[in-house]
Amino acid sequence: MTAPVSTGPNTNVDAAFGIDIGGSGIKGAIVDTRTGELKTQRVRIPTPVPSTPDNVAEVVLELVTRAKWDGLVGATFPAIIKNGVARSAANVDPSWIGTDVDAAFTKATGRDVTVLNDADAAGLAEVRFGAARDVAGVVILLTFGTGIGSGIFLNGQLVPNSELGHLELDGHDAEDRAAASVKDKQKMSYKQWAKRVQRYMSHVEALFSPDLFIVGGGVSKDADRWVPLLELQTPIRPAQLLNNAGIVGAAMAAAER
Ligand code: BGC
Numbered sequence: 306m307t308a309p310v311s312t313g314p315n316t317n318v319d320a321a322f323g324i325d326i327g328g329s330g331i332k333g334a335i336v337d338t339r340t341g342e343l344k345t346q347r348v349r350i351p352t353p354v355p356s357t358p359d360n361v362a363e364v365v366l367e368l369v370t371r372a373k374w375d376g377l378v379g380a381t382f383p384a385i386i387k388n389g390v391a392r393s394a395a396n397v398d399p400s401w402i403g404t405d406v407d408a409a410f411t412k413a414t415g416r417d418v419t420v421l422n423d424a425d426a427a428g429l430a431e432v433r434f435g436a437a438r439d440v441a442g443v444v445i446l447l448t449f450g451t452g453i454g455s456g457i458f459l460n461g462q463l464v465p466n467s468e469l470g471h472l473e474l475d476g477h478d479a480e481d482r483a484a485a486s487v488k489d490k491q492k493m494s495y496k497q498w499a500k501r502v503q504r505y506m507s508h509v510e511a512l513f514s515p516d517l518f519i520v521g522g523g524v525s526k527d528a529d530r531w532v533p534l535l536e537l538q539t540p541i542r543p544a545q546l547l548n549n550a551g552i553v554g555a556a557m558a559a560a561e562r
Contacts, residue, residue: 320344321559322369322416324380325423325551326361328352328396328451332548333368336556341434343549345372356397358404362413369414378416379559381423381551382406383452385466389420395471395480396451419559424448424521425465426554427544428456431519433557435545442516445469445509446544449502449522453480457513469509479505485524495527499534506537515539521550
């Protein structure tokens with residue numbers, strides 16, 4: 306099924322199983338979609354190698370089976386997801402391109418699965434329950450991890466698949482310059498890496514003039530070490546749901562589509 310177009314509070318069901326598919330781990334939990342709280346402990350299974358559609362679908366099945374969950378399921382995926390179909394594969398196995406991820410997971414699990422882009426999911430959760438709660442205007446969430454993900458919201462409404470991590474920056478794909486993985490690979494300090502982030506976020510700011518930036522991904526737990534170094538006109542808040550944003554946003558997408 307397609308991702309939701311509304312982030313309004315018209316939840317049809319009060320719980321769904323949320324799954325966050327990442328490059329190293331696949332995590333899932335039952336989510337109370339009215340409060341954004343996890344109703345069960347998060348279970349993490351390492352991402353299979355190679356991370357092909359069949360292998361990942363097996364892990365998705367294992368997570369819902371372990372939780373004895375028969376209801377709606379939402380899953381994030383780190384690529385463009387258009388009407389349930391993956392349209393890119395920047396950091397995942399190329400065999401995903403053209404795969405109907407919704408249909409594949411629905412078939413593998415026998416449950417109704419809704420798939421959406423990982424940063425869009427994190428943004429849905431932050432807009433409803435976290436750092437962008439009740440914020441009007443244009444909110445841009447950027448996740449810094451293996452790549453750079455983005456979620457754009459206007460008055461709480463998602464504009465899906467924005468892919469701002471692939472803006473061109475100084476002749477490079479922006480995520481190749483400013484993702485958190487680049488900091489790790491090049492053994493940069495937060496101070497050094499913050500310069501890259503500054504250059505990138507100034508560019509995004511000039512293009513969109515947002516009212517608020519939310520910065521997420523694993524590095525948001527160390528936000529105090531790099532966010533204060535950024536000089537932008539737009540207010541910046543670290544993501545609040547940290548590790549759970551993807552799971553919560555995925556469950557919301559399933560509950561509200
Ligand atoms: C992908 C996006 C994804 C982001 C974060 C990028 O390389 O193109 O779809 O949201 O990484 O995982």
